[in-house]
Amino acid sequence: MDQLPRLIATDLDGTLVRQDRTVSARTADALARCTAVGAQVVLVTGRPIRWLQRVYEQLHGTVPAICANGAVVYDPVDDVVLRADPLAPELLAEVARRLRAEVPGVRLAVEITDGRQMRHEADWPLRWEAGDPDVRGIESPEELFSLPAVKLLARAGTQDPDVFVQVVAGAVAGLAEATHSSSSGLAEISAAGVTKAAGLAWFCARYGLRADQVVAFGDMPNDLPMLAWAGRAVAVANAHPAVLEVADAVTLSNEQDGVAAYLEELYGAAESAA
Missing domain, CATH: 3.30.1240.10 (Hypothetical Protein, Haloacid Dehalogenase-like Hydrolase; Chain: A; domain 2)
Incomplete structure (x- = not known):
């Protein structure tokens, strides 16, 4: 990945969200600054839709979410499901x-x-x-x-x-x-076939984005398909050993605002130029 990612895909629990179920002000600010310089932020989570509201309340605006490990693609602005792939x-x-x-x-x-x-x-x-x-x-x-x-x-x-x-x-x-x-x-x-990677790939195809334009953050085995698919895979320091093994980079833990720290460094120059 030679250019700045056009899409930031991040897991929630254990990655973006801290142990007390909060998103830090630093993390919310970092995501907002990335959006301001043209990056799309997408939450990619095992959570169901009904667990998202508390996260949105802590962010600066709502962003799309891929829920239930890729089974649901959700637009919170219009409160609509763009795609669902359930078990019959x-x-x-x-x-x-x-x-x-x-x-x-x-x-x-x-x-x-x-x-x-x-x-x-x-x-x-x-x-x-x-x-x-x-x-x-x-x-x-x-x-x-x-x-x-x-x-x-x-x-x-x-x-x-x-x-x-x-x-x-x-x-x-x-x-x-x-x-x-x-x-x-x-x-x-x-x-069968439903993973975070599949849900994210569908979302990116909808908006004309490629895997090599995506940076993904995760911490647990359900993140592995997404991390393998994305152009850049970043694990938080507290991640499962299998995630640490496949990551292209390791940032600080979720308790230390690892996603924010990585994005601040990655997008800092672009923000200064904007």
Whole structure:
């Protein structure tokens, strides 16, 4: 990549967002300055749409988002989904059948209505979403697969996340993609071919941008396809070992505003000339 990137693609949790779920003022300022000199910023996240508002409140304006690990491309200005690539109900049912047969104690949840709602089995462990009206338990097993889902989530107690996702990936091989961004054993399952890279590639094609015009930031295994696709791959210092191994560069941790630090150096000269 000989020229400044025209598009900045960044993961959220563990990359742009700090442990306390905030985006620093320095990071928000850095993204705004990059936008001012002509770069497009895109959030590329495993999060569903309903988790984006708090991030937007901390940025200087809204930017497009690729959610659910590439399954949803979202325009927050008009609050519309530009593209969705969900698991069909019949496919969900077959994936669930395989998981229940091959993964002892597995518990399932689905992100539906493009990630605006979640449905989960009765013993699914809720954390910060307890009490959210868009998140509720199912009344029958069939309800879990009554609608297309942009993501199927699987847990089986606290597990080594790398080991658990390998087990899940083996169970759904040939039907779906499995990845993780968890430290406690949460597998994230998408339709076959759906990754952050696929969602970002679709977005870039829509606006006439090439992979070699993109710089991407990430920290976890679900970021690996995006980092491999982008012209420049940057890991934060706190990243998973697999991410650190493939990155073209390593910046400071998310707690130290690593994305901002990298962008300040990369775009500083362009900002001065603008």
